[in-house]
Amino acid sequence: MFAGIDHVGIAVTDGDAGVATYTRLIGRGPVHRERVDRDGVEAVMFEAGDSFIELLIPTRGDSAISRFLATRGDGLHHIAYRVDDVQAVLDEQRAAGARLLDTCPRSGANRRMVAFMHPSAAMGVLTELCMSAVETGPTPESR
Numbered sequence: 001m002f003a004g005i006d007h008v009g010i011a012v013t014d015g016d017a018g019v020a021t022y023t024r025l026i027g028r029g030p031v032h033r034e035r036v037d038r039d040g041v042e043a044v045m046f047e048a049g050d051s052f053i054e055l056l057i058p059t060r061g062d063s064a065i066s067r068f069l070a071t072r073g074d075g076l077h078h079i080a081y082r083v084d085d086v087q088a089v090l091d092e093q094r095a096a097g098a099r100l101l102d103t104c105p106r107s108g109a110n111r112r113m114v115a116f117m118h119p120s121a122a123m124g125v126l127t128e129l130c131m132s133a134v135e136t137g138p139t140p141e142s143r
């Protein structure tokens, strides 16, 4: 059910420095920028082959990403796997005893439906499941 790595999220305190660094590293500027006000974050996406790098830049001091940066500093924040059906994977993982942070998909950056699993479910790595918002997964009739 895991179709690949959609993106790797990297927390960055200084957005300009992060964008400059990844533009140099990947050799091309960002393909998408989006503020997700609900999460207090700006997501800046760089394309690297079939996957993306998602820089996460805080837009306010009380956001989860700000708290992460305050304790851990810049660096790897999460890995996002592309799946066909986020809800089905959540249900399956919960049944297997994994700790979830979201019990159903919600809208994320870059027109994705996303859900997060607690780092304890993946050996200390915050794990995101995502699917394109236009592909809402199999319809009940096709299951």
Ligand code: CO
Binding pocket: 007, 009, 054, 078, 080, 128
């Ligand atoms: Co993400």
